[in-house]
Amino acid sequence: MSSTEKAIIIGGGISGKLAARVLSDVYKEVIILERDSEHAGPIARKGASQGEHLHALLHAGEHGLEELFPGITEKFYDSGAVKINSTIDLAWFHHGAWKVRYDGGYSTTLQTRPHLEWHIEQYIKRIPNVILRYNQVVEDFLYNKAENRITGVQLKNGSLKADLVVDASGVSSLTSKWLHKRRTPIPEEKVEINLSYISKQFQLAENHERDWRIKMVYPNPPQEKIGGTISRVEGNRHIVTIMGYHKAVNEKEVLKDESGFIELSKKLPRLDIYQEIEYATPLTKTSFYRIPHMVWRRFDKMELPNGLLLIGDTICRIDPVFGQGMSIAILEALSLQKLLQTGARQKVSAAFHKKAAKIISPIWNMVITEDFRYSATTGKRPFGLSIQQWYAKNIFLLSSQNQEVYDAFVKVMNLVRPITTLMTPSIIKSVLSHAFSRIHK
Template sequence: MATRTDECAVVLGGSIAGLLAARVLSESYPRVVIVERDKILGVHGPRRGVPHGNHAHGLVARGHQIMESMFPGLTDELIGAGVRPGDFSNDIQWYFNGLRLSPARTGLPSVPATRPVLEYHLRERVRALPEVSFLEEHDVIAPVTDASGHRVTGVRVQARTPGAEEQTLSAHLVVDTTGRGSRTPLWLADLGYQAPPEERIEIDLAYTTRHYRLEKDPFDSDIAIIPAATPSHPRGAFFYRVPGDDNRVELSVTGLLGDHPPTDPEGFHAFVRSLPVPEIYEAIRDAEPLDEPLRFRFPASVRRDYNRLERFPAGLLVMGDAICSFNPAYAQGMTSASLQALVLRRHTAGRRLPRPQAYFRDVAREIRSPWSFAAVTDLGYSGVKGKRNLQTALVNRYAALAQRAAVHDPRVTDALVRIAGLVASPQSLMHPRTLLRVLRSARRPVPPSAFGVPTS
C-alpha cells in the first residue's frame, strides 16, 4: 500500500532531534510526518525508546536560546510546569576536583526540566503545528529510491501490530533522527554507497539514578549541585530538584572505565558517599527514596563523518545523535541537535532539496568544537584509549589550572561556564586577559570554604 504525500518531508524518530527537525521543516513544507516506534503523544514520563530519559539531562545555554527562539514562550511553559530556572553559574554549585568554583552571574539560563518534561512540552508545541502529523508505533523498514538509486523518494514503514502490512510514505525529503542506533550506514551499503567513517572514544560510562523526597533543602537558593567528573576525581553527580513543589529530587551519579555506580541501594549510597561533595550524601542519607536505583550505560562517544563521503543519495539527511553522540556528562547532545536544526533550516529554506555534501559540511562545522572539547577532555583520563599528542596534554593541563583558578576568580568561572554552555569556543579560554587571570589565581591557596561540608 502506498500513501502519496506530495511535497512531504518525513522525519524518522520523534525524540528531541526529530521534533526540532519537524519544527524547521514545517516552515518550508506543507506536510511533515514524524515516524516513531513508540507511543509518544500525551506521554508525560520516560519512554522505552529513550532509555536515558530516566537520568539527568542538561540543556546548556546555547540550546535553550535556540529552543526558545523556535518555540517562543517555552521557558514560561516550563516554569508553569514547576521548573525552577536559574543562572547557569550563579545558581548552581559547581565543583571541579573537589573544589567549589566561585559563582559568577553569567546571564545564561539553566532550566532543569528533566528530559521527559522538556520533551513533552516540545512535542506538544510541535503537535500544534498544522503542517506536522505523527505516525506513532511504526517501525522504519528502509528508504525507497528512484530507479537510479541516487535519489531517496520515500520510506517504507510498518505498524507495530501483528499482521500489519508495510506502507510507503512518499517524500521530497527524509531526515534520519533515530539516534545512535541509526541504520543509515547499513542503508547506504545496501544502496551501493560507502558507509561514513566513524571515530569512537571508548569511555565505558554508566549513570545510576535514584529519586528522593527530601526533608531538608540542601540547595538554599540554588537549583543544583554538580560535582563534575575530572581525571583527579572521576566520580561525578548531577543533583537537582524535579519540577514541582513537593521536595522531590533527581540524583544521577556517574562513573567511567568500568567504575559504575551500583544499583543496589546500599552500594548506591556508598558510591554517593565517596563523592568529593559530602552535602549530597548528607541530603539523601535519611531521605525518602521514591524508586530503586536505575543504571544506563554509555560505552563510547561516536562521530560519523558523513561530510567525508564523496557520494550520498539526494533526498536523505541525517541529524542529531545519528551523526554524533557525545559523552552525556558534558550535556552537549540536545544543544548539538539544536545547532544542527539551524543548519537544516538554512538548507531547506524555500523547500529546496538540500545538497547532502553541503549540509553535512555545515553540520560538521557546528559539531567540531563540542566534539573536540569532549574528546580532548575524555583523553585526559589515562584509561581512555585514543591518540594523544602534546597539544592534548597541554590543553588538559591548562583546563585543570583554569578550574583551580575559578575557585578564586568568578571571571574565570564565567569563561568556563560559557564554554560549557556552548556560547563560547574553548579557544576563548586562551584570551590573553583570561590567561593572565588563570596563571595568577591558580597559584593561590585554596580557601576552606571551597571544600564541601565534612560528612558526619
C-alpha cells in the same frame, strides 16, 4: 510549492521534533514516524532509555529552543520547571575546587527530559502540516539506484514516499545499518569511555539552609572516576545522577538492594550528595544507562544518496556528562532552518552535514580533551593534547577564585562563545601566573 513536497522524519525524539519544526516552514507535509506509543503526559519513552537521567539545556540550547518554539520556556515554568540563576544557584565542585559563585545574569531551566520533550511535542502537534504517527517501525529506505536517491521508507506495514527523508533515529540508525549492508564505509571518529549513568529521584527533607538548586560534584581525573549531580526538577523533586568512567561502577552491587544507590553516593569525591539523600524518600527505581563510546560519523566527508539528511545522535553521540547533546541538536536545527530559508533545497543535505560538522568539531575536541585524562580512554587523540589539558586544568582551578575567568568559562561551556574566549591576553596572563604560583608552592 508543489503538492508532492513531503518530508518524512524517522524518529520522534528531540532531534526529530526539531527537524519537523524547521521543515514545516518549507514543506507542504511533514510526517514524523515514531516507534513508541503516544503518552498522555511527560513520561519517559521506551525508545529514549536515557530519559530517566539528568538532562540540561545549555544557554545556547535554551535560547535556540525559544527561537524555534516561541513561548515554550514560560510553558516549562508554568508546569513546574525550575528557573535558576546559573552562577548563584549552582554549586559546582570541579577538579578538587568549588567554582566561585556570583551573579552573572544568566538563567537556566531545571527539569526532567520527559517534561521538556512533552512540551516540545505539544507545540509540534499544533503545527497543522506536521503529522505524528506512533507505533511505526521503519524497516528500510526506498531507493532509486539509477538516480542515487532515497525516495521514501519501507514500513512494517506498507511504504511512504517523500522528497526528503530525515534520519533522526539515533546512534544505531537506519542509515548506518543501510550503508553497512551495502558495504559502504562510514568515516568516523570513535572514543571509548565506558561510561555508566545511574539515576534515582528523591523527595528531600525541608532544609532552609540549602543554598543551591543544583549541585555538581565532578571527579578530579585521573585519580577519581566517579562524579554526581543532584538537581531540583518539576514537582518539588530532586533527581540524582551518578556517573562513572571506565566501568568504575559495579551495577550488580548498586542494584542488590535499596541501599545500593546510597552506598554508591558515598564514593563521590565529596559527601554532599550522600548527606542530602541518606534520609530522603526515594520516588523511583534506580535506572542505568551505559555509553561505551562516543562516536562521530563523518557524513560530511562522504557522498550520501540524494534526499537523505541526518541529524542529532544519528551523526554524533557525545559524552553526556557535559550536557551538550540536546543543545547540539538545537544548533543543528537552527543551521538547517537557515539553509532552507535560502531556497536551495536540492543541495540542502550535503550543505547541512558540513554545517553540522562545524558545530560539532570544537565541542568534540573540548570533550575528548577531558575524557583523555583517563589512560583507559582509547581513540584518536587531538593534536597538542597535553598542552590543551594543562591550559584547561588551570582554567578550571582559576574558576574557583577568579570571576573573570569563570565568567568566560561559563560562556564557552554553554556554547554561546567560542573557545578562543578563554585565550584573551588577560586570561592567558592569569593562567600563567596561576601555573607559576602552583609550581613554587
